[in-house]
Each structure stands twice: as C-alpha cells, then as structure tokens.
Amino acid sequence: MSILVYIDIANGKIKKSTHEVISYGADLAAATGDQLIGVAIGNCQDQLEELGTFGLQEVIQLGKEIVRNTPQETDAWALATLATEKKAHTLLFSHSLGGKLLAPLTAARLKAGIVSGVISQPDLSNGFSVKRSVFSGKAFAKIAIKTEVRVLTINPNSYPVKQTGGVAKLTSAALVAPPTRVRSKNIESAAGALSLTEAGIVVSAGRGLKGPENWGMVEELAGELNAALACSRPVADAHWRPHHEHVGQTGVAIAPNLYVAIGISGAIQHLAGVNRSKVIVVINKDPEAPFFKAADYGIVGDAFEVVPQLTAAIKKVKAS
Amino acid sequence: MKILVCISKTPDTTAKIAFTDNNTKFDTNGVQWIVNPWDEWFALVRAIELKEADPSVTLHLLTVGESDADPIIRKALALGGDEAIRINAAPAESQFVAHQIAAIVKDGNYDLVLTGKETIDHNGSTVGGLIAGETEMPFISLATKLDRQDKTLTITREIEGGQEVCEVELPVVVSAQKGMAEARIPNMRGIMAARTKPLKVVEPIPTNTYTETIQFELPAPKSGVKLIAADQVEELVRLLHEEAKVI
Ligand SMILES: Cc1cc2nc3c(=O)[nH]c(=O)nc-3n(C[C@H](O)[C@H](O)[C@H](O)COP(=O)(O)OP(=O)(O)OC[C@H]3O[C@@H](n4cnc5c(N)ncnc54)[C@H](O)[C@@H]3O)c2cc1C
Ligand SMILES: Nc1ncnc2c1ncn2[C@@H]1O[C@H](COP(=O)(O)O)[C@@H](O)[C@H]1O
Numbered sequence: 131m132s133i134l135v136y137i138d139i140a141n142g143k144i145k146k147s148t149h150e151v152i153s154y155g156a157d158l159a160a161a162t163g164d165q166l167i168g169v170a171i172g173n174c175q176d177q178l179e180e181l182g183t184f185g186l187q188e189v190i191q192l193g194k195e196i197v198r199n200t201p202q203e204t205d206a207w208a209l210a211t212l213a214t215e216k217k218a219h220t221l222l223f224s225h226s227l228g229g230k231l232l233a234p235l236t237a238a239r240l241k242a243g244i245v246s247g248v249i250s251q252p253d254l255s256n257g258f259s260v261k262r263s264v265f266s267g268k269a270f271a272k273i274a275i276k277t278e279v280r281v282l283t284i285n286p287n288s289y290p291v292k293q294t295g296g297v298a299k300l301t302s303a304a305l306v307a308p309p310t311r312v313r314s315k316n317i318e319s320a321a322g323a324l325s326l327t328e329a330g331i332v333v334s335a336g337r338g339l340k341g342p343e344n345w346g347m348v349e350e351l352a353g354e355l356n357a358a359l360a361c362s363r364p365v366a367d368a369h370w371r372p373h374h375e376h377v378g379q380t381g382v383a384i385a386p387n388l389y390v391a392i393g394i395s396g397a398i399q400h401l402a403g404v405n406r407s408k409v410i411v412v413i414n415k416d417p418e419a420p421f422f423k424a425a426d427y428g429i430v431g432d433a434f435e436v437v438p439q440l441t442a443a444i445k446k447v448k449a450s
Numbered sequence: 451m452k453i454l455v456c457i458s459k460t461p462d463t464t465a466k467i468a469f470t471d472n473n474t475k476f477d478t479n480g481v482q483w484i485v486n487p488w489d490e491w492f493a494l495v496r497a498i499e500l501k502e503a504d505p506s507v508t509l510h511l512l513t514v515g516e517s518d519a520d521p522i523i524r525k526a527l528a529l530g531g532d533e534a535i536r537i538n539a540a541p542a543e544s545q546f547v548a549h550q551i552a553a554i555v556k557d558g559n560y561d562l563v564l565t566g567k568e569t570i571d572h573n574g575s576t577v578g579g580l581i582a583g584e585t586e587m588p589f590i591s592l593a594t595k596l597d598r599q600d601k602t603l604t605i606t607r608e609i610e611g612g613q614e615v616c617e618v619e620l621p622v623v624v625s626a627q628k629g630m631a632e633a634r635i636p637n638m639r640g641i642m643a644a645r646t647k648p649l650k651v652v653e654p655i656p657t658n659t660y661t662e663t664i665q666f667e668l669p670a671p672k673s674g675v676k677l678i679a680a681d682q683v684e685e686l687v688r689l690l691h692e693e694a695k696v697i
Contacts, residue, residue, distance in 0.1 A: 140610030200609040203582075203589050225575075227610050231591040234576040237545070238583020243660030244544060246574050259664060265571055268467040272665040276658075311588045312618045315604075319612030331697070355697060373594075373628055374608070379463050379570055380487050380628070388696040399463045402570075405669070409694045411686070412675070422675050427689060431680030439683045444697070447687050 133159050134218040135186065136209060137170040137178070138228040141199050141319055144170075144177050146328050147224035147286040149184050154289045155222050156185025157251055167216055168298070171205050171305060172196040182298030184291065189298045193305030199317050201228045206235035207307040213240060213279065225283035226327065233283045243275035246283040266379045266402035286327045287385045288406075326375065329358035331388045332407070334377060336362035336400075338393020338414065338433055342370035347434075348392060351441045354448070360384065360404075362394050378403035393433045396421025413437065451598075451620065452508045453497045454560040455531070456551060456578075458541070459515055459522040460486040460571045469666040476571075476666070483518075485526045488566025488627060495631035496596055497564055498530035503598075508532055510558070514541045514550050520649065527644035528636035534647065539654035542662075544572075548580030549657045555585050561620040562603070567592060567627040575625075582623035590622060594629030 135155045138148045152168065159166040168181055168189040173196060178189045192208055209232065213221055221236060223229035225247050237244035247262045249270070259274040263285060326332065333352040339345065352359050359375055366376035377384055379399040385406035392413045394400060401424050404410070412425040415432050422428045429436050461467075462482040470477045485494075494511070501507040511534040513523045523534045537550045555563055563585075565578035582589030594613065595606035601620045606613055608627070636644075678686045690697045 138610075145610070200614060206583065227592065227608060230575045231579065231589070234544075234548075234579025235583040235589060237576070238548070238580045241545075241660075244574075244576055244580070245661060246576050261667075264573060264666070265461075265467045266573060268669075269469075270667040270669065271663050272667070274662045274664050275660065276662065277660045311622075312590060312616050314614055314616050316615040317609070317612060318614075319609075325611060376628070380491075383573070388690065388694070402463070409690070409696045411690070422677075424672060425675040426672065426694065427686060428675045428677050429680050429683070429686060430677065436680055436683060440686065443684045443687045446684075447691060 131162075132165040132167050132216045132218045133162070134209070134213050134216060134221045135166065135168045136221065136223045136229065136232065137168050137181070137189070138201070138224050138226055139170060139172060139174050140228065142174060144174065144181075145224065145226065145325070146291070147226050149291045150286065150289045151222050151224050151284050152181060152184040152186055153292045154251070154284050156292065156294065158220065159185070161251070161254060164219070167218070169209060169212060171201065171208070172198055178300055179298070182296045183293045185294050185296060186298040187296070189300050191300065191302040194302050196305060199319070201232055202310045203231060203235060203312060204307040204310040205305075206232050206239060208305050209236045210239035211306060219279055221279070221281045223281070223283045225285045229283045233281050237281040240279050240281070241277065242279040242281045243277040244281040245273050245275060247285050248282045249285050249288040263406060267383060267406045268402060285385060287330070287387070324356070324358040326358045326360060326377070326382055327384055329386055331355045331357035331390070332360050332384055332386045333357045333390045333392070334360035334362070334394060334404075335365070335392040335433075336394030337364050344434070345371070347437045347441070351390070351437055351444075354441050354444045357390070362400055391421055392437060394421060395419050396424060451504070451506070451562065452510070452558065452560045453500065453562045453564065454510050454512055454555060454558065455489065455494050455497045456563065456565040457489045457494065457511050457513045457523055457526045458486040458566070458569045459483050459513065459519045460569055463487070463570065467668070469668075473666045474664070483522055485522055486566050486569050488568060488570070490526060490529070491633040492626035492628065492630040493564040493566050494526055494529055494531070495634050496626060499631060500598055501530065510535060510560075512537070512551060512554060514539055514547045516540055523649060524644050525636070527647050528640040529634055530640065532647065534649045536649060536651050537654050538651050542659045544574050544576045544580060545660040546657060548577050548584060550654050551577070552581050552584040553655045554652075555581060563587070563623040565623070565625045567625055578623055578625035585623070588618055588622045590616065590618065590624045592627050593624050594627060596624060596626075596630060
C-alpha cells in the first residue's frame with residue numbers, strides 16, 4: 131500500500147505548501163508503514179531530486195516534456211489511475227488553488243471520501259479521522275472517513291516542514307489523461323508577489339488608512355518583514371486595493387505566523403478569515419476596537435505615526 | 451441553455467458558533483440562516499444576468515436540504531430564476547451532496563452548473579469539483595468572470611499568483627467567487643414573484659455517506675492582548691522577536 135502526494139507546481143516552481151504536505155505524508159507513512167510516493171506533472175525535474183529530503187521515497191514524474199504554468203483539470207484522471215496502480219489508500223493535496231481544483235475531481239473518480247482543509251495528523255486508533263477547520267476558522271471538526279481510499283487537502287501553514295535527509299527514487303511515465311476541453315487563452319501572473327495563503331507574515335490595513343494614497347507606509351512595513359499584503363473588504367470594494375488582497379469570511383482565509391492589522395476594526399466577518407493566525411498584532415487608534423479582543427499584541431495609536439516608527443524599529447533590529 | 455445554480459443554506463456571518471450534545475451538533479439556537487454569500491452574490495447573480503441577456507435561458511436553483519431550507523431557496527428565488535428544486539435530505543457531507551446534485555444534472559441535461567467558491571460553515575470547496583468529476587463535465591474552479599457567446603464561455607479564473615483566461619464549450623461546471631458579479635438586493639416584485647414560483651421537492655437517490663463528523667471543538671480562547679504604548683514600538687519588535695518568535 132502507499133500514500134500519494136500531489137506535487138503542486140505553479141509557474142515552474144514547487145510550492146512551500148507542497149513541502150508541508152510531504153512532511154505530513156512522511157509522518158503518516160511512518161505511522162502506517164506505507165510507501166510515500168510523490169506525483170509531479172510536467173517539466174520540473176531539477177526540483178524533484180531534492181524532495182527526498184522531505185521524506186518522499188519515490189517521485190513519479192508524469193509527462194516530463196509538458197511545460198505549463200498551472201494544473202489542468204484532466205490531470206485528475208492520471209492521478210486517479212496512478213493511485214489505483216500504486217494501491218494508494220490516501221492521497222494528499224495542499225488546500226491551495228491547484229489542490230482545490232484537482233482533489234475533488236480525483237476523489238470523484240476514485241469514489242473516495244474527501245476532507246479538505248485538514249490541520250493535523252489523522253487519528254488511526256479507531257478507523258481514520260482527521261481534524262479540519264470549519265465555520266471560517268471559528269471551530270474545528272473531527273471527521274471520520276469511511277471509504278478505503280481517502281483524499282485530504284492540507285491547510286497551508288498548518289503543518290511544519292521537516293527535512294529528514296532521505297533520497298527519493300526518480301521515475302517517469304507518460305501523462306495518460308484525456309485532453310482537457312478547457313482552452314487556456316492567456317495567463318497573467320503577478321510575478322514576484324508573495325502568495326497570501328502561504329506567506330509566513332501578512333501585513334493588512336483597513337479603512338482607517340483613509341485612502342489608497344496612504345498604502346506606501348504599509349508596503350514599506352511589509353517589505354521590511356518580507357510579508358504579503360492584505361486588506362479588509364471595504365478597502366477592496368472601494369478599489370483602494372486589488373480584490374485578491376481582501377481577507378475574511380468572503381475573501382481569502384489565511385493562517386500566517388504573524389498577522390499585523392492596521393486601522394481595521396475587527397468585525398466578525400474579518401476575523402473569520404484571519405483568526406487562525408498564530409500571532410495577531412493590532413494597531414488602532416480606538417481602544418474599544420473589537421480587534422483588540424482577538425489580538426496578542428496591540429498598540430492604541432495613530433497608524434500614521436506608529437507604522438513608520440515600527441518599520442524603522444524593525445530595520446534597526448535587522449541591521450544589528 | 452439550461453443553468454443550474456447550487457444554493458446552500460448557511461448560518462448568518464455573525465452567528466455565534468456553539469455546539470450541543472457533547473459537542474457533536476451545531477447549536478442552531480437563535481441562529482439566523484442565509485443563502486451562502488458565495489452562491490448568492492456571485493453564482494446566482496451572474497446566472498440571472500445571463501438570463502437577462504438571453505430570455506431563452508432556463509434558470510433553476512437547487513438545494514440539498516430538509517424543509518427548513520425552503521425559506522432560504524425562496525429568498526434566492528426572490529433575486530431571480532424560474533424554479534427551484536429541493537432534494538429532501540440533510541446535506542450530510544460533500545460526496546453525498548454531490549451525488550444528489552449530479553443525479554439532477556444528468557437527468558435535467560443542464561449546460562452550465564454554477565456553485566459558490568465554498569460554503570461559509572463547511573468551507574469545503576469540494577462540491578463543485580465532485581459534481582464535475584461525477585458527471586464528467588469540465589470543471590473551472592474559482593472563476594472571477596464569465597462571459598457567454600452562444601455555446602462558448604470565456605472564463606477568467608484565479609490561479610496561483612495570477613489569473614488565467616480560458617474558453618470552454620458547454621456543458622461545464624464552474625465555481626464562482628468575487629468579481630463574477632455585484633451583489634444585488636431583492637426587490638418587492640421579486641419577493642412577491644418568488645412566492646408563486648414552483649419549488650419542486652424530490653426525494654434523494656440512495657447513496658452512502660463517505661465521511662462523518664464525529665466531534666466539534668472550539669479553539670482555545672486567546673489569553674488576552676498585551677498592550678504596548680504607542681511610543682514604545684521597539685518594545686513590540688522585541689516581544690515579537692524574543693517572546694512570540696515570529697520575526
Ligand atoms: C455578509 C458579510 C460579509 C463580510 N465579509 C467581510 C470579509 O470577508 N472581510 C472583511 O474585512 N469584512 C467583511 N465584511 C465587512 C465587515 O463587517 C466590516 O464592515 C469591515 O471588515 C470593516 O472594515 P474596516 O475595519 O477596514 O473598516 P472600519 O470598520 O471602518 O474600521 C476602521 C478602523 O480604523 C480605525 N482607525 C481610523 N483611523 C485610524 C488611524 N489614523 N490610525 C489607526 N486606526 C485608525 C478605526 O478606529 C476603526 O476601528 C462583511 C460584511 C458582511 C455583512
Ligand atoms: N446542500 C447543498 N445544496 C446545494 N448546493 C450546495 C450544498 N452544499 C454545497 N453546495 C454548493 O457547493 C458549493 C461549495 O460547497 P462546499 O464544498 O461545501 O464548500 C457551495 O457554494 C454551493 O454552491
């Protein structure tokens with residue numbers, strides 16, 4: 131029996147969330163005594179060799195001549211076939227954009243129980259049950275999977291990456307899948323931008339900043355922290371910032387190590403998308419702002435004064 | 451063209467999250483129910499716009515739920531659509547829900563199936579892909595824009611670090627998110643009309659559930675905020691570095 135890990139490649143690069151999923155798989159394989167096999171689709175050979183160090187025993191590259199920026203829906207056919215060939219009982223994906231596309235399609239083909247947004251190792255004491263985040267981060271649920279084959283997507287930033295130093299056997303095979311009926315016409319990538327869901331630190335600002343012209347200081351702080359940028363919903367609705375930065379219940383849900391919220395009141399719908407952050411820092415001039423109740427550290431003060439000072443203080447620490 | 455929009459019932463975004471029966475059931479006491487925002491604001495409104503542009507479009511709304519979902523599907527109908535279908539079963543888990551919906555899709559020969567990005571209670575983001583997998587229709591996830599030229603759709607979707615514009619021939623399953631349409635408020639005429647629009651209740655097809663929720667848990671409460679004076683930002687940096695170890 132085996133455990134299959136889907137290696138998510140975006141713009142020719144293996145994502146950090148894939149390393150997390152491999153680490154998850156390695157711990158699961160150690161518990162069940164199964165083989166841990168990675169599956170990559172397309173041209174990325176140079177990056178596959180190092181994946182053994184995260185715990186993969188074998189990496190199978192499907193269609194190594196294929197060059198593309200993003201997964202295709204019919205890749206699920208190939209993944210399902212391979213899972214059956216390799217007698218996989220569990221398939222692991224990241225709860226990333228690629229995983230959200232392929233995991234359900236693969237689960238449908240395999241008639242597998244699917245649990246998405248998993249945050250910890252399965253409990254194998256009585257069957258197979260996993261913990262996932264529900265109610266937009268306001269609670270957790272323990273879900274038992276009753277099928278013999280299971281599909282899991284693992285929430286980014288919820289499982290630590292471990293490098294164990296192994297070596298993976300590299301093999302390749304043809305990508306056997308029907309041609310997709312979806313014709314890609316154009317890809318626009320925000321090259322260089324840090325992925326919001328994968329970022330370890332996120333700096334976010336709200337309506338307290340008064341207007342888009344004041345985002346310079348937020349960008350500087352984010353730059354100093356190597357952080358991704360986010361914003362509250364009214365900020366995106368007013369087109370002060372692009373939609374993809376909107377976090378919350380109706381935006382992106384994130385769980386970074388550090389979330390810095392500047393001039394955001396902390397409405398329940400905003401918190402729903404960020405409450406899984408490990409540490410929350412709130413900067414708000416109103417001591418009664420609800421966000422302080424959800425924060426670990428807070429500064430009651432004017433963002434226009436505090437933020438530049440904070441950037442300077444971080445710069446100083448980094449220099450020393 | 452026949453469009454099916456999948457509508458789910460979710461607790462209001464401000465609902466208090468609590469559990470009963472030894473943390474095995476969601477406590478519905480005092481909870482207001484709404485149409486899942488992703489389904490209403492984006493999937494449904496875009497479908498209505500397609501029908502407004504081409505009155506020959508048939509637009510059906512579908513929910514898997516028990517009779518307590520009726521007011522919710524009527525609320526959705528008040529925005530638009532010709533009729534609603536309710537599959538009379540508790541939406542136990544995603545494969546179960548997808549099997550039920552897929553049966554209706556095959557039976558009704560729908561050309562376009564629209565779902566929301568995710569439900570705000572379950573947050574699965576799986577039902578759309580499962581329907582596509584089961585019906586062997588192409589699946590376009592997380593669409594932010596959808597235009598139609600006869601039988602061809604041009605769709606923009608979110609991909610890692612950017613967006614992709616693609617084209618596909620009907621039939622297709624699309625999950626919708628922000629950007630696809632602007633939220634609408636139902637008007638009086640719509641609300642009145644929704645009362646007389648057909649709501650068909652159909653019994654579920656026999657199928658297994660693949661997963662089962664056995665227990666809920668609330669996160670540990672935060673220990674309380676540590677406030678730092680506005681002129682002491684260096685202290686904050688020190689705490690983040692030495693105590694929280696996040697920078
Ligand atoms: C169904 C539904 C879904 C929603 N989904 C989301 C969502 O996904 N994400 C989301 O963010 N919101 C969402 N909202 C909106 C949410 O309820 C709030 O309205 C929104 O989060 C408020 O944004 P804000 O904090 O930026 O603005 P405000 O509430 O206006 O708060 C601005 C804050 O800035 C502070 N401030 C002002 N000036 C300064 C200064 N100089 N220095 C420091 N602080 C200052 C103020 O004290 C205030 O606390 C949703 C609402 C609904 C009804
Ligand atoms: N019980 C249901 N009835 C109808 N559609 C549903 C139901 N549950 C989920 N969906 C659809 O599937 C989408 C994704 O749901 P989920 O996979 O649960 O996050 C939702 O936005 C709905 O469009």
